[in-house]
Amino acid sequence: MHANPYSGVPVSDFDPYDSAVLANPYPHYERLREAGPWVWLERYGALAVARHEQVHAVLSKPDLFCSSAGVGLANFHTETPWRKPSIILEADPPNHGRIRKVVARVLSPASIGRLRSTFEAVAARMVDELVERGSFDIARELCEAFPTKAFGDAVGLPAEGREHLLPYGDMVFNGFGPINERFHERMKTSGEAVNWIAQVCRREALTTDGLGAQLYAAADDGEITHEEASMLVRTLLSAGLDTTIFTLCNAIVSFTAHPEQWALLHENPSLARQALEEVLRYDPTFHSFYRTTTQAVEVDGITLQPEQKVAVFIASANRDPRRWPGADTFDITRRATGHTGFGAGIHGCAGQMMARLEGEVLLTALARRVARIHREGEPVLHFNNTVRGLKSLPVSVEPSLAAVH
Numbered sequence: 001m002h003a004n005p006y007s008g009v010p011v012s013d014f015d016p017y018d019s020a021v022l023a024n025p026y027p028h029y030e031r032l033r034e035a036g037p038w039v040w041l042e043r044y045g046a047l048a049v050a051r052h053e054q055v056h057a058v059l060s061k062p063d064l065f066c067s068s069a070g071v072g073l074a075n076f077h078t079e080t081p082w083r084k085p086s087i088i089l090e091a092d093p094p095n096h097g098r099i100r101k102v103v104a105r106v107l108s109p110a111s112i113g114r115l116r117s118t119f120e121a122v123a124a125r126m127v128d129e130l131v132e133r134g135s136f137d138i139a140r141e142l143c144e145a146f147p148t149k150a151f152g153d154a155v156g157l158p159a160e161g162r163e164h165l166l167p168y169g170d171m172v173f174n175g176f177g178p179i180n181e182r183f184h185e186r187m188k189t190s191g192e193a194v195n196w197i198a199q200v201c202r203r204e205a206l207t208t209d210g211l212g213a214q215l216y217a218a219a220d221d222g223e224i225t226h227e228e229a230s231m232l233v234r235t236l237l238s239a240g241l242d243t244t245i246f247t248l249c250n251a252i253v254s255f256t257a258h259p260e261q262w263a264l265l266h267e268n269p270s271l272a273r274q275a276l277e278e279v280l281r282y283d284p285t286f287h288s289f290y291r292t293t294t295q296a297v298e299v300d301g302i303t304l305q306p307e308q309k310v311a312v313f314i315a316s317a318n319r320d321p322r323r324w325p326g327a328d329t330f331d332i333t334r335r336a337t338g339h340t341g342f343g344a345g346i347h348g349c350a351g352q353m354m355a356r357l358e359g360e361v362l363l364t365a366l367a368r369r370v371a372r373i374h375r376e377g378e379p380v381l382h383f384n385n386t387v388r389g390l391k392s393l394p395v396s397v398e399p400s401l402a403a404v405h
């Protein structure tokens with residue numbers, strides 16, 4: 001237990017990494033928000049922010065709350081990270097800006113827009129096949145299969161070996177939490193995935209027309225080094241799979257729990273984009289990460305110490321009743337923009353347009369072809385220190401009565 005150095009700040013024994021919490025974190029987030037704007041987590045020696053206002057405040061001051069000391073619980077100034085730090089996620093201005101500019105261009109709406117028709121064709125084929133079968137595991141056979149194929153092809157990955165993508169991401173996202181049993185379990189079997197990722201980050205392993213190749217082209221132009229291009233392919237593969245896969249899973253969980261919301265989407269598939277936004281608010285994939293103070297920081301009447309780890313509960317900000325009327329209601333007709341499912345500020349998700357495209361395309365394809373989705377078993381949660389999603393969800397679907405094409 002870590003003694004609370006901040007007088008007036010409430011103390012909590014909350015453990016965000018406890019399996020019972022991960023199974024349903026939302027009642028715990030409510031307690032955390034109601035305890036105060038800043039809460040001392042005595043198990044971890046970190047301050048927590050769980051309200052929308054404070055989450056936003058921390059994320060909008062990268063000079064005071066930095067990322068280069070690691071965005072996990074570990075402080076890179078005193079602990080050795082398990083892998084080389086990311087040159088975009090775990091970086092600060094001004095270096096961060098130079099790298100982010102390149103990634104932002106490769107993942108810009110214009111660049112991503114060119115992928116839409118290909119993604120639509122992949123989604124149509126996958127959904128048609130599954131609807132034909134009638135019952136299947138939607139988590140594995142659709143939510144996992146679609147980004148693995150569509151995004152994997154977009155990056156320019158070889159077809160062989162993509163089964164390593166989710167386990168690699170699982171390692172990365174466990175790595176933002178404490179070095180617990182869950183982290184050790186995953187690391188035991190990590191060797192092959194780490195090797196495969198290192199192999200496919202090389203220019204020679206990638207197609208010549210994908211997002212990976214575009215990063216290397218930026219290196220040819222002198223914007224970044226070739227070593228940095230390879231690190232950014234690693235970023236695409238670290239951040240781009242588990243996140244989108246689990247978001248699609250969480251969409252299906254919410255829609256099967258709220259069939260009247262699916263009925264709305266089925267009646268009007270053009271709601272897909274805003275429905276995805278509500279999924280990202282109501283049950284986002286990414287739950288928490290950290291910032292570290294660069295100096296003594298005065299905030300809300302507290303003086304934070306330098307090198308103070310701050311746990312930022314973005315999934316809790318999305319349920320803050322101070323910001324969202326009916327925060328605990330899944331409602332695809334609401335305006336969910338402003339949610340923190342993608343974080344906020346200069347580190348706000350660089351792949352969010354890609355994530356939205358994948359989500360919109362897949363939800364649209366499903367909504368046009370499927371009238372009702374029935375659970376044929378309980379959703380099986382995937383436990384990870386940072387991201388929430390599913391391992392499995394058996395469903396049956398009732399096809400749409402109207403013709404699709």
Ligand code: OVM
Pocket residue numbers: 086087088089090172234235236238239
């Ligand atoms: C990276 C990285 C890894 C995981 C997540 C992420 C959400 C980035 O390697 O840069 O952003």
